[in-house]
Amino acid sequence: MRVFQVEDNWSMENARIGSRPDPLPGPGEIRIKMKASALNYRDLIVPERGYGSRMKTLPLIMLSDGVGIVESLGEGVKHLRVGDRVCPLFFQSWIRGGEPNKKKLLLSLGCEMDGTMAEFMVLPEGGVALAPVHLDDLEASSLPTAAVTAWRALVTESGVKPGDKVLVQGTGGVSLFALQFAKILGAYVILISSSDDKLSKVRAMGVDETLNYRSIPEWGKRVREIAGGDGVDHIVEVGGQGTLPQSLRSIRTGGTISLIGVLAGGKMDIPLGPIVTRHVRLQGITVGNRDDFSNMAKAIAHHRLHPAIDRTFAFDEIHHALEHLSSGQHFGKITIKH
Numbered sequence: 001m002r003v004f005q006v007e008d009n010w011s012m013e014n015a016r017i018g019s020r021p022d023p024l025p026g027p028g029e030i031r032i033k034m035k036a037s038a039l040n041y042r043d044l045i046v047p048e049r050g051y052g053s054r055m056k057t058l059p060l061i062m063l064s065d066g067v068g069i070v071e072s073l074g075e076g077v078k079h080l081r082v083g084d085r086v087c088p089l090f091f092q093s094w095i096r097g098g099e100p101n102k103k104k105l106l107l108s109l110g111c112e113m114d115g116t117m118a119e120f121m122v123l124p125e126g127g128v129a130l131a132p133v134h135l136d137d138l139e140a141s142s143l144p145t146a147a148v149t150a151w152r153a154l155v156t157e158s159g160v161k162p163g164d165k166v167l168v169q170g171t172g173g174v175s176l177f178a179l180q181f182a183k184i185l186g187a188y189v190i191l192i193s194s195s196d197d198k199l200s201k202v203r204a205m206g207v208d209e210t211l212n213y214r215s216i217p218e219w220g221k222r223v224r225e226i227a228g229g230d231g232v233d234h235i236v237e238v239g240g241q242g243t244l245p246q247s248l249r250s251i252r253t254g255g256t257i258s259l260i261g262v263l264a265g266g267k268m269d270i271p272l273g274p275i276v277t278r279h280v281r282l283q284g285i286t287v288g289n290r291d292d293f294s295n296m297a298k299a300i301a302h303h304r305l306h307p308a309i310d311r312t313f314a315f316d317e318i319h320h321a322l323e324h325l326s327s328g329q330h331f332g333k334i335t336i337k338h
């Protein structure tokens with residue numbers, strides 16, 4: 001089968017289209033004919049062994065997002081049928097709900113184990129979830145990583161309620177899912193971006209207030225004012241070092257900052273006092289589990305949401321797709337048609 005894999009050395013140059021023997025499902029496993037994959041920011045980091053020594057030995061099939069059709073069943077598979085359309089779950093070690101622990105966060109696709117950029121995948125039947133039927137393959141492929149992360153941050157961990165004020169940073173995959181979920185939860189959404197063009201697009205998606213973080217680098221005070229002086233209830237934090245000081249200015253007393261990414265730096269020196277005295281909850285998020293996926297998929301189906309797809313590339317254009325991701329020009333998800 002055709003795959004896209006990091007071959008004999010950790011580097012993006014060694015990520016190539018190659019071939020592997022077709023896998024066969026064992027007992028309790030299914031074989032999936034993959035239809036589409038989607039990119040995440042981590043796919044720029046993985047080939048450089050950015051997640052350290054716990055990563056799988058090479059070769060490693062890349063990407064954590066995808067969708068496919070169940071094509072054959074191993075002995076004893078109970079809950080799935082040939083023809084079901086499924087998304088492989090990001091964590092193959094954190095299937096059922098509940099709190100994460102070290103063991104549950106051990107095995108993620110396209111990092112510690114082979115990912116979705118393959119003609120076929122073989123996984124345990126519990127390692128997948130049904131894709132919402134109203135989505136096409138490209139849309140469905142974009143759900144397992146960014147969408148589950150946004151859902152976990154806003155719903156599972158924080159219980160965002162109607163009328164809550166939510167600050168979303170940027171217009172990448174996680175952020176636009178966060179915007180869509182916050183709106184169906186009835187929240188008031190403020191979104192910051194580096195681009196006025198992108199800000200006009202999010203206004204069309206229902207964002208209540210927008211700010212350009214390039215033209216207003218000290219956006220924290222302005223966000224606080226927009227939120228009525230007390231600050232926002234929840235922040236979807238993807239910047240880290242470069243954004244957290246402003247986020248701390250924007251958050252209300254008792255509010256939650258979901259720390260999801262460190263796009264603007266991962267180390268910092270900040271006064272910690274306000275986090276204590278203002279009772280701020282700084283919540284780390286690492287995607288989620290099958291219950292998160294299934295609950296999110298129900299909400300996506302009920303509200304007929306469609307993920308924002310920026311551009312679609314062919315399988316053999318994967319390097320162009322990764323370059324496009326790296327350019328930061330995208331708005332939402334970049335997908336790959338298999």
Ligand SMILES: NC(=O)c1ccc[n+]([C@@H]2O[C@H](COP(=O)([O-])OP(=O)(O)OC[C@H]3O[C@@H](n4cnc5c(N)ncnc54)[C@H](OP(=O)(O)O)[C@@H]3O)[C@@H](O)[C@H]2O)c1
Binds near residue numbers: 039169192193286
């Ligand atoms: N913890 C988890 O479970 C988890 C899961 C998925 C992703 N992540 C992390 O979350 C981050 C976003 O991932 P993604 O896949 O959504 O990335 P992405 O699609 O590449 O989106 C990145 C977007 O972030 C915005 N951004 C960059 N620097 C910013 C800054 N200083 N202030 C505000 N916004 C900024 C930009 O939006 P504009 O172009 O609009 O400015 C950019 O387009 C990455 O760090 C990724 O590793 C973590």
